[in-house]
Amino acid sequence: MRTSSDLELILREAERIVSPSEEERRRLERVLEEALRRVEESIKRLNLNAEVIAVGSSVRDTWLPNNNELDIFVLFPKGVGDKEVLGSLIVDIAKDAFGDYEQNYAEHPYVRVRYSDFEIDLVPAFKILPGERIISSVDRTPLHNSYVREKLKRPNDVRLLKAFLKSIDAYGAEEKVGGFSGYVCELLIINYGSFLKTIEEASKWGSRVYIDIEHHLTEEYALSAFNGPLVLIDPTDPRRNAAAALTETQFNRFKVAARAFLKNPDIEFFSRGLKGVKGRVSAKQIEEQLSERKTRIIVIEMGDLDLSRELLWSQAKRMARLLNEELEANGFDPLWVSGWTDERDEIFVAMELPSLNLPVIERRQGPPVGSKEEMNFLKSYLGSGFGGPFIEGDRWYVYRKRRHSDAISLINELISSKAPTILRGAKPKILTDRELLLLDRDVLGWIYREMRKEEFFIRYLVD
Amino acid sequence: MRTSSDLELILREAERIVSPSEEERRRLERVLEEALRRVEESIKRLNLNAEVIAVGSSVRDTWLPNNNELDIFVLFPKGVGDKEVLGSLIVDIAKDAFGDYEQNYAEHPYVRVRYSDFEIDLVPAFKILPGERIISSVDRTPLHNSYVREKLKRPNDVRLLKAFLKSIDAYGAEEKVGGFSGYVCELLIINYGSFLKTIEEASKWGSRVYIDIEHHLTEEYALSAFNGPLVLIDPTDPRRNAAAALTETQFNRFKVAARAFLKNPDIEFFSRGLKGVKGRVSAKQIEEQLSERKTRIIVIEMGDLDLSRELLWSQAKRMARLLNEELEANGFDPLWVSGWTDERDEIFVAMELPSLNLPVIERRQGPPVGSKEEMNFLKSYLGSGFGGPFIEGDRWYVYRKRRHSDAISLINELISSKAPTILRGAKPKILTDRELLLLDRDVLGWIYREMRKEEFFIRYLVD
Numbered sequence: 001m002r003t004s005s006d007l008e009l010i011l012r013e014a015e016r017i018v019s020p021s022e023e024e025r026r027r028l029e030r031v032l033e034e035a036l037r038r039v040e041e042s043i044k045r046l047n048l049n050a051e052v053i054a055v056g057s058s059v060r061d062t063w064l065p066n067n068n069e070l071d072i073f074v075l076f077p078k079g080v081g082d083k084e085v086l087g088s089l090i091v092d093i094a095k096d097a098f099g100d101y102e103q104n105y106a107e108h109p110y111v112r113v114r115y116s117d118f119e120i121d122l123v124p125a126f127k128i129l130p131g132e133r134i135i136s137s138v139d140r141t142p143l144h145n146s147y148v149r150e151k152l153k154r155p156n157d158v159r160l161l162k163a164f165l166k167s168i169d170a171y172g173a174e175e176k177v178g179g180f181s182g183y184v185c186e187l188l189i190i191n192y193g194s195f196l197k198t199i200e201e202a203s204k205w206g207s208r209v210y211i212d213i214e215h216h217l218t219e220e221y222a223l224s225a226f227n228g229p230l231v232l233i234d235p236t237d238p239r240r241n242a243a244a245a246l247t248e249t250q251f252n253r254f255k256v257a258a259r260a261f262l263k264n265p266d267i268e269f270f271s272r273g274l275k276g277v278k279g280r281v282s283a284k285q286i287e288e289q290l291s292e293r294k295t296r297i298i299v300i301e302m303g304d305l306d307l308s309r310e311l312l313w314s315q316a317k318r319m320a321r322l323l324n325e326e327l328e329a330n331g332f333d334p335l336w337v338s339g340w341t342d343e344r345d346e347i348f349v350a351m352e353l354p355s356l357n358l359p360v361i362e363r364r365q366g367p368p369v370g371s372k373e374e375m376n377f378l379k380s381y382l383g384s385g386f387g388g389p390f391i392e393g394d395r396w397y398v399y400r401k402r403r404h405s406d407a408i409s410l411i412n413e414l415i416s417s418k419a420p421t422i423l424r425g426a427k428p429k430i431l432t433d434r435e436l437l438l439l440d441r442d443v444l445g446w447i448y449r450e451m452r453k454e455e456f457f458i459r460y461l462v463d
Numbered sequence: 464m465r466t467s468s469d470l471e472l473i474l475r476e477a478e479r480i481v482s483p484s485e486e487e488r489r490r491l492e493r494v495l496e497e498a499l500r501r502v503e504e505s506i507k508r509l510n511l512n513a514e515v516i517a518v519g520s521s522v523r524d525t526w527l528p529n530n531n532e533l534d535i536f537v538l539f540p541k542g543v544g545d546k547e548v549l550g551s552l553i554v555d556i557a558k559d560a561f562g563d564y565e566q567n568y569a570e571h572p573y574v575r576v577r578y579s580d581f582e583i584d585l586v587p588a589f590k591i592l593p594g595e596r597i598i599s600s601v602d603r604t605p606l607h608n609s610y611v612r613e614k615l616k617r618p619n620d621v622r623l624l625k626a627f628l629k630s631i632d633a634y635g636a637e638e639k640v641g642g643f644s645g646y647v648c649e650l651l652i653i654n655y656g657s658f659l660k661t662i663e664e665a666s667k668w669g670s671r672v673y674i675d676i677e678h679h680l681t682e683e684y685a686l687s688a689f690n691g692p693l694v695l696i697d698p699t700d701p702r703r704n705a706a707a708a709l710t711e712t713q714f715n716r717f718k719v720a721a722r723a724f725l726k727n728p729d730i731e732f733f734s735r736g737l738k739g740v741k742g743r744v745s746a747k748q749i750e751e752q753l754s755e756r757k758t759r760i761i762v763i764e765m766g767d768l769d770l771s772r773e774l775l776w777s778q779a780k781r782m783a784r785l786l787n788e789e790l791e792a793n794g795f796d797p798l799w800v801s802g803w804t805d806e807r808d809e810i811f812v813a814m815e816l817p818s819l820n821l822p823v824i825e826r827r828q829g830p831p832v833g834s835k836e837e838m839n840f841l842k843s844y845l846g847s848g849f850g851g852p853f854i855e856g857d858r859w860y861v862y863r864k865r866r867h868s869d870a871i872s873l874i875n876e877l878i879s880s881k882a883p884t885i886l887r888g889a890k891p892k893i894l895t896d897r898e899l900l901l902l903d904r905d906v907l908g909w910i911y912r913e914m915r916k917e918e919f920f921i922r923y924l925v926d
Contacts, residue, residue, distance in 0.1 A: 207857065248856045252832040256854065293849055294868065295822045335826050335862065354822040359758045363798050369715040378925050386756055390916040391719065393711045394670065399798065399916070405757065453853040453862070462841050 010265040011160070011196065018159040018270060020065045031118050032058055032070055035097075038115075039072055039122070042096040048089065051075045051127065055145045057182050062148075062158040064166075065274065070120045073141060075127040083109060083136060086124035094122050104308040108136045130236065143236040148186045151213075151235075157195035161185045164199070166273025168257045168457055170250045176313045178247035180254070187213065187232055187242060203258040205251075214238075253455070260461035268456065280441040281448040289451050290433060295335065295352050297433055297447065298407060300415070302426035303346040312341035315420055319349045326414055327351065330404045331358055338450045342442065347423075350447050356432065358405045361386040366396030408432075473728040474623070474659065481622040481733060483528045494581050495521055495533055498560075501578075502535055502585070505559040511552065514538040514590065518608045520645050525611075525621040527629075528737065533583045536605060538590040546572060546599060549587035557585050567771040571599045593699065606699040611649045614676075614698075620658035624648045627662070629736025631720045631920055633713045639776045641710035643717070650676065650695055650705060666721040668714075677701075716918070723924035731919065744911040746900040752914050753896060758798060758815050760896055760910065761870060763878070765889035766809040775804035778883055782812045789877055790814065793867045794821055801913045805905065810886075813910050819895065821868045824849040829859030871895075 020028070032054055039052045056071035057063035074090060087109030094101035098113040098120075110123040128139045130146075152158065162185050165171035173181035180188075191213050192198040210219045210231045216238035222231050229251040230243040261269050290297060300319075305312065316339030324337035337351040366381075367373035369391055377396055381389050387399035404410035408430055415428050431438065436447070483491070495517055502515045519534035520526035537553060550572030557564035561576040561583075573586040591602045593609075615621065628634035628643050636644035643651075654676050655661040673682045673694045679701035685694050692714040693706040724732050753760060763782075768775065779802030787800035800814040829844075830836035832854055840859055844852050850862040867873035871893055878891050894901065899910070 249854050252854045252857055256832060289849075293822055293824045293862075294820070295824065335822075335824070355818065357757070359756055359798075359817040361756045361758065361798070369719060375925070378921060382921060382925050386752075387915045387917070389921060390918055391712050391715045394715055399756075452850045454850070455853055458841060458845060458852060462838070462845050 007196075007262075007265045010267055013267055014160055014163070014270040015156055017267070017274060018064060018163045019156060020063065024065060028058060028063070028068075028070075028118075031116050035070060035072060035115055035118070035120055038097040039074065039093060042093045043074070045096060046092055048093075049077060049080070050089075053142060053145070055141050059145065060148045060152065060158075060186065061155040062152070062162070062182065062186060064159055064162055068118045070118055071141075072120060072122050073138070074122065074124050075142065076124060078126050078135065080126075086126075090122055090124040104310065108138050110138075134237070140234070140237055140240075144183055144234075147236050148183070148190070151190045152186055154189060154194060157189045157198075158182075158185050160195040160270065161189060161198060163270040163273045164195075164257070164261070165254065167269050167271070168253055168273075168455070170253050170257075171273065173245040174310065174313065175245075175317050177250070178245060179250040180243070180246060184230075184232060184243050184246070187211070187235070199258045199261060202255055203262055205255050212238075256461060257457040260457040264460040264463050266460060269460075272456065280445045282441070283437040283439070283444055286436055286444060286448055286451070287434075289448070293352075293451075295354060296356050297436060298351050298353065298356070298411065299431045299436060299439065299443070299447070300349045300411060301346060301429045301431065301439075302348075302423060303429075305345045305347060305423070305426060307345075307422065309341075309343045311422070312343060312345075312347055313339075315339075315423055316341045316347040316349060318420055319347070319423065320351075322418060323349055323351065323411065323414060326410065326418075327353070327407070330410055331362065331402065332407055332410070336450055336453075338446070340443065340446045342440070348443055348446075350450065352451060353407055356407045358402060360402055360405045361399045362402045364398050364400050366398060369394050369396060470659075470725075470728045473730055476730055477623055477626070477733040478619055480730070480737060481527060481626045482619060483526065487528060491521060491526070491531075491533075491581075494579050498533060498535060498578055498581070498583055501560040502537065502556060505556045506537070509555055509559060511556075512540060512543070513552075516605055516608070518604050522608065523611045523615065523621075523649065524618040525615070525625070525645065525649060527622055527625055531581045533581055534604075535583060535585050536601075537585065537587050538605065539587060541589050541598065543589075549589075553585055553587040567773065571601050573601075597700070603697070603700060603703075607646055607697075610699050611646070611653070614653045615649055617652060617657060620652045620661075621645075621648050623658040623733065624652060624661060626733040626736045627658075627720070627724070628717065630732050630734070631716055631736075631918070633716050633720075634736065636708040637773065637776060638708075638780050640713070641708060642713040643706070643709060647693075647695060647706050647709070650674070650698070662721045662724060665718055666725055668718050719924060720920040723920040727923040727926055729923060732923075735919065743904040743908045745904070746902070746907055749899055749907060749911055749914070750897075752911070756815075756914075758817060759819050760899060761814050761816065761819070761874065762894045762899065762902065762906070762910070763812045763874065764809060764892040764894065764902075765811075765886060766892075768808045768810060768886070768889060770808075770885065772804075772806045774885070775806060775808075775810055776802075778802075778886055779804045779810040779812060781883055782810070782886065783814075785881060786812055786814065786874065786877065789873065789881075790816070790870070793873055794825065794865070795870055795873070799913055799916075801909070803906065803909045805903070811906055811909075813913065815914060816870055819870045821865060823865055823868050824862045825865045827861050827863050829861060832857050832859060 036052055036054060043050050053073050053075065055073050058070050074093060076086060090109065090111055091103060094111040094113050098115055102112045104110050104112055110121055113120050113122060123138055125138045126135045128134050130143055134140055162171055165180050170179035172179050188198050191211050192201055208223060208229055210222055212222060212233040214235040216233050222233060226241040228241060228244055228246055229248050230246050231241050232243040234240040234242040320337045320339035324334060327334045327337065332353050335352040339347065339349050341347045366377040366389065374396065378389055381398040381400060385398050385400040389396050389398045411430060499515055499517060506513050516536050516538065518536050521533050537556060539549065553572065553574050554566065557574040557576050561578055565575045567573050567575055573584055576583050576585060586601055588601045589598045591597050593606055597603055625634055625648050633642035635642050651661050654674050655664055671686060671692055673685055675685060675696040677698040679696050685696060689704040691704060691707055691709055692711050693709050694704050695706040697703040697705040783800045783802035787797060790797045790800065795816050798815040802810065802812050804810045829840040829852065837859065841852055844861040844863060848861050848863040852859050852861045874893060
């Protein structure tokens with residue numbers, strides 16, 4: 001157990017490493033200014049009626065070092081058209097202002113451009129006043145911007161929280177992470193006043209937490225109206241839980257990490273996230289694990305997908321959930337099933353199974369003896385199975401043919417019948433064990449992490 | 464669906480085949496008379512104070528054709544000594560009267576002798592008057608004898624019921640069967656009046672049944688005082704449920720068979736039991752099943768046991784239950800585990816498993832995040848396992864080494880640590896799959912029946 005002066009020293013050191021250098025600040029400001037000017041000039045050239053604003057951490061002063069990302073919103077009057085119109089207008093602007101671009105689509109169209117080593121998201125939105133009904137969820141962003149700029153007293157504490165969350169892999173609201181968004185970090189610091197207070201409070205959070213900075217709602221109503229472990233009412237829109245994307249796992253991971261940090265404050269809780277430890281591994285390391293564990297790995301690879309980054313992640317995760325359910329239901333008892341994407345054009349779903357094959361027969365419980373379902377059960381199975389129907393205690397049982405005794409054929413069937421429509425065309429490659437050698441080291445790193453599931457912060461909790 | 468005249472014809476035909484011929488009757492009476500005389504003469508020669516009586520189905524006229532079994536009780540005054548004394552006295556008598564004998568022991572000593580093609584159980588007991596406190600459970604038998612002889616109007620209906628129960632493998636209270644004893648059959652016929660009425664009532668039995676012919680107890684008290692699905696108060700001793708040995712499985716099997724018979728009356732419901740269909744099978748038939756089912760069979764053989772028939776059965780069943788529990792608890796998911804004995808000096812426990820080996824690792828659920836058990840869990844597993852501890856939802860999980868990943872080694876450990884003491888000395892042989900060829904055809908027949916679990920009567924229910 002360290003002393004509180006340790007804690008102060010660690011926080012001072014952490015603040016130093018999470019703050020961008022003066023040089024970095026100047027560079028970001030310069031690039032942002034140039035990018036804004038280019039967009040404004042394009043709007044003029046294209047003769048559009050639109051307003052350009054910078055949003056996100058770069059203008060709220062909550063960005064982390066080496067974070068070369070900028071967000072620029074282009075606000076159109078409501079009359080201009082629907083989302084599709086916005087999508088094509090922003091493409092026109094991106095082409096004109098930056099030449100090359102990558103088209104993206106979450107629930108809303110946007111484009112990503114590269115400019116002088118920065119990645120810039122160009123997002124079209126409708127101009128909304130506070131309290132006015134939004135059309136698309138991004139329309140809120142400028143309101144968030146104003147709110148945070150007005151209320152946030154300690155931007156550096158947001159940096160600490162972001163670095164902390166990155167270090168425990170809980171930063172980001174996107175499906176890949178299911179964690180805390182930048183805006184949620186800002187609201188938590190606004191609510192609790194400081195990083196340390198946030199950590200102290202989080203370490204005591206119960207199973208559900210309600211935070212409503214502007215006192216828009218009552219706790220009772222809010223907890224019944226919203227799902228999720230953290231109900232954090234958006235100060236700019238009480239109809240919205242700003243932490244809706246947060247999963248129970250990430251909520252609990254943050255609570256435990258906060259306890260661990262308070263017990264043993266250490267710079268690793270910040271530095272890890274800034275370094276972006278990924279850990280590539282070799283196929284050999286995985287083979288060693290497999291020969292120790294005596295399990296089998298299956299990897300499904302679906303390539304040549306023309307989907308946005310967000311869609312790649314959500315499809316990968318969705319496929320993983322689907323496969324997990326079906327493998328469970330068919331008795332394959334997976335240790336884990338996980339989805340991943342290279343964020344270009346491939347998604348992967350990997351899983352670790354006790355065995356690729358199950359016996360052809362299974363013992364199936366039927367209805368109680370004498371119940372009204374009895375006759376149907378008996379008629380279905382009499383003479384058709386591998387034994388029985390027979391009575392045990394007060395129930396019928398039967399040995400019947402398992403619907404799927406081969407994991408690979410189950411997966412193949414699943415892909416062709418239940419995969420999300422946008423993946424139907426993809427020709428999946430199914431690899432097992434030794435074929436893993438063929439995979440990229442990033443893919444292997446992800447599989448290895450799933451096998452090991454190491455959480456660095458637990459040792460600080462147990463120490 | 465057959466008509467009621469079909470039913471009458473079948474019952475008439477059944478009564479014919481369950482009744483011994485006149486010649487057989489005469490032979491049984493002659494052998495019984497001779498045996499009784501021999502025992503009486505021995506008692507005189509040995510100068511003992513004891514009374515000899517014939518008991519059981521032979522004197523109640525409820526024995527089935529080809530049932531060459533007799534029961535003779537030797538009643539001693541209470542002062543003669545304890546069970547051990549009774550045991551040595553009955554051995555003296557058996558030696559003197561018949562020469563060769565087989566010593567047996569259930570809860571009570573007795574001997575079995577062979578005499579002119581008959582198997583005779585010679586049982587020593589204390590002489591008890593109705594209402595007098597018994598010392599050993601066999602002391603009741605002479606009372607049962609008198610009761611049944613006095614009350615039973617239709618002995619042939621007991622024969623029908625016994626043949627019916629034999630046909631569905633539910634006749635006999637011994638551990639091997641867990642079914643209906645001869646005495647229970649007699650009491651059911653006394654209670655319901657006839658075989659047909661018994662079957663009609665049984666087909667309508669609910670989940671628990673209370674029968675108290677002499678109205679000794681109240682239903683409420685009886686159902687709370689006794690376990691088991693059928694509470695059949697012994698008319699000669701209200702402290703005893705005569706059907707205590709009946710398992711829920713056999714109770715339900717009888718109910719279903721009764722329904723099946725009423726729906727489609729057929730002589731098979733009687734003839735099967737009289738023929739004693741056993742069905743020997745070859746190792747090849749089992750191998751065929753295994754290659755279709757893709758399961759594995761393990762057989763444990765323990766030989767050279769110097770135990771009575773009853774003890775052989777109860778030890779075999781006990782070992783099977785123990786193994787079933789442990790295999791379940793360790794994730795081997797057995798399709799069935801079953802105990803058997805050759806009734807001489809060997810017991811066998813066989814089981815069908817999806818696989819002889821499981822992965823070395825298992826996923827184990829831990830306590831909720833933040834609970835007071837959390838720290839113990841984390842300390843136990845941190846760095847010691849195959850991955851984790853990690854959080855999923857609101858719980859801790861870990862991948863840990865399975866305690867037993869090899870069924871054979873689990874079984875070996877179990878036999879050396881948890882087997883019943885009287886089996887500890889036995890050197891078990893463990894056979895799998897192809898080694899089954901080494902086994903006797905009776906053993907194979909039993910294994911095959913366990914794999915198939917066919918119940919002939921179900922087709923009559925479904926037809």
